[in-house]
Amino acid sequence: MPVKSMIPCKHPGCPELVPAGEKYCAVHKVMHPEESRSAARRGYGRQWQKASKAFLEANPLCVECLKEGRYVRATVVDHIVPHRGDPKLFWDRSNWRPLCKRHHDVKTGREDSRPTYHY
Incomplete structure (x- = not known):
């Protein structure tokens, strides 16, 4: 079964790769709380x-x-x-x-x- 490719973190200038379906790496996820709050x-x-x-x-x-x-x-x-x-x-x-x-x-x-x- 094929695996989805990793994608770049959406934070400007960040080269880290994250799993498909996520937007930010662990470092930048805390800077974007609006992504996880209702x-x-x-x-x-x-x-x-x-x-x-x-x-x-x-x-x-x-x-x-x-x-x-x-x-x-x-x-x-x-x-x-x-x-x-x-x-x-x-x-x-x-x-x-x-x-x-x-x-x-x-x-x-x-x-x-x-x-x-x-x-």
Whole structure:
């Protein structure tokens, strides 16, 4: 039976190989706790669901679509500045904006492909 190849660690500049299905080597796994914690453990539990629902009811249109002259319903509350686990930044409503799924996926993909690390 064939064995899956090892793949490079996803941490920028790390040459270590990890088993297929894993993203980070043992050294860098601790730097990426978001990969192993549930959404609720990352702060997106019941309290967030209620707050984000109320925010979207008050702000129903995607701000990026509005800039393009389109009226599209917002379905995601986006953190303008990624909170990276900082509860103060996570709950700061001035750091929230309504986005449609398409715009949120584009923004998040761009940020997650080139994350900022603080050592």
